[in-house]
Amino acid sequence: MPYLFEFSYHNPTQIVFGSNSFAKLGGLVPADAKVLLLYGGGSIKKNGVYEKVTAALAGREIVEFAGVEPNPTLETLTAAVHLAKTQKTDFVLGVGGGSVSDGAKYVACAALYDGDGWDIVSGKHFPKVALPVGIVLTLPATGSESNVGAVVTRKATLEKRVFYVPPARPRFAILNPEVMTSLPDRQLENGLVDAFVHVCEQYLTYPVGALVQDGYAEAVMKALKTLADSFDQRRETAWQQNLMWAANQALCGIIGVGMPTDWITHRIAVELTALWNIDHGRTLSIIQPWLLRELIEAKRAKLEQMGRNVFGLANPSAEDTIAAIETFYRSLRMPVHLREAGITETDAADRVWQAVLAHGNAALGTHAEVDEAKTERIVRAACG
Ligand code: NZQ
Ligand code: ZN
Numbered sequence: 001m002p003y004l005f006e007f008s009y010h011n012p013t014q015i016v017f018g019s020n021s022f023a024k025l026g027g028l029v030p031a032d033a034k035v036l037l038l039y040g041g042g043s044i045k046k047n048g049v050y051e052k053v054t055a056a057l058a059g060r061e062i063v064e065f066a067g068v069e070p071n072p073t074l075e076t077l078t079a080a081v082h083l084a085k086t087q088k089t090d091f092v093l094g095v096g097g098g099s100v101s102d103g104a105k106y107v108a109c110a111a112l113y114d115g116d117g118w119d120i121v122s123g124k125h126f127p128k129v130a131l132p133v134g135i136v137l138t139l140p141a142t143g144s145e146s147n148v149g150a151v152v153t154r155k156a157t158l159e160k161r162v163f164y165v166p167p168a169r170p171r172f173a174i175l176n177p178e179v180m181t182s183l184p185d186r187q188l189e190n191g192l193v194d195a196f197v198h199v200c201e202q203y204l205t206y207p208v209g210a211l212v213q214d215g216y217a218e219a220v221m222k223a224l225k226t227l228a229d230s231f232d233q234r235r236e237t238a239w240q241q242n243l244m245w246a247a248n249q250a251l252c253g254i255i256g257v258g259m260p261t262d263w264i265t266h267r268i269a270v271e272l273t274a275l276w277n278i279d280h281g282r283t284l285s286i287i288q289p290w291l292l293r294e295l296i297e298a299k300r301a302k303l304e305q306m307g308r309n310v311f312g313l314a315n316p317s318a319e320d321t322i323a324a325i326e327t328f329y330r331s332l333r334m335p336v337h338l339r340e341a342g343i344t345e346t347d348a349a350d351r352v353w354q355a356v357l358a359h360g361n362a363a364l365g366t367h368a369e370v371d372e373a374k375t376e377r378i379v380r381a382a383c384g
Helices: 021-028 049-056 074-087 098-110 118-122 177-182 185-203 211-229 237-250 264-276 280-294 296-309 318-331 348-358 372-383
Strands: 014-017 034-039 061-065 091-096 133-137 149-154 159-164 172-175
Touching: 014 021, 014 237, 021 049, 021 133, 021 172, 034 049, 034 074, 034 098, 049 091, 061 074, 074 098, 074 149, 091 098, 098 118, 098 133, 098 149, 118 149, 118 159, 149 264, 159 264, 172 237, 177 237, 185 211, 185 237, 185 264, 185 280, 211 237, 211 296, 211 318, 264 280, 264 348, 264 372, 280 296, 280 318, 280 372, 296 318, 348 372
Parallel strands: 014 172, 034 061, 034 091, 091 133, 133 172
Antiparallel strands: 149 159
């Protein structure tokens, strides 16, 4: 039976891109707003972004919350929610990477909810309202700045959960590639791989004749591969602009419209961060090659297409494409097995597998008919 596209697409986040974009911030945040300015561990104080943002917001009342950590925790964000409630802020401006962006979305929802904040993260409560959110992006990777997803970890129970909050989709996102100048190489590597895997999750299933979606996915993946191959140019404006736009497009929603998608790499990989706080991008490079080997038959046609159109291989087998993906990750010094991330506990695979089971991610079905046995083999190959 032919596959039919069926979708409704609306992404109202205004993207303001370029080196002059901070100047536009003043026009995007209402003049009478009382702003909760949310940021991370202090990189914005060292690279000048904080000064530029606060200057652009001159005249507005600003309440600051610093210290949103990478892989933001419910525990930290609860303090930000308390501040938003007691100070009666009416706008949340996140200045940072995916963690701050996700934190801003959560706080915007939880500030208008009287129940337990974990209800929002666990899906027990679907927020219908949220404070308006704006993002000044400082790290291109997740696409969080213009999508409706967020990821929050409850430290107390080592649970890292993805949830969707349409009312907290950012009203605008400022994408100024100049902020990337202060990014350590490690974060650029993470960002490249995270964005690449976001495209894979929406592309690497089976052919459905979606010429536009496939073509665009391949263009974004080729761009990311080109950026990896020219990593020595990472301090140049053109390189930075391209990564910032590619990472946004990889997960703003457009590539996956009407497509069969997968997301199993992400569903397994979150456990590595929950257990050992491994960077998100690195958890993906650890899991994905093993997942592709396990699910190779279901993904064979798309892997061959990807080998031709992304990696430029002549008559590639699916195996050739998986090898090319792994080489691509290694060229960025990313781990492709848990032990390469420094985790050598003998029960590591058991712990990951138990967590995947406990969080209901062991038998996700999907086009590859992923059942418990397949997921367990993926986990044991990547982590054993
Ligand atoms: O906290 P600060 O001091 O700002 O330092 C950060 C942090 O240590 C630093 N950094 C950010 N911008 C910088 C900078 N350092 C110097 N110069 C700059 N311009 O980078 C470190 C990592 O930041 P983080 O925000 O944690 O990284 P990333 O953007 O990779 O976000 C990861 C989080 O996003 C979630 C992940 O699970 C993880 O929790 N994701 C969110 C998604 C979404 N909402 O759609 C999808 C993704 O798949 C992902 O799951
Ligand atoms: Zn991701």
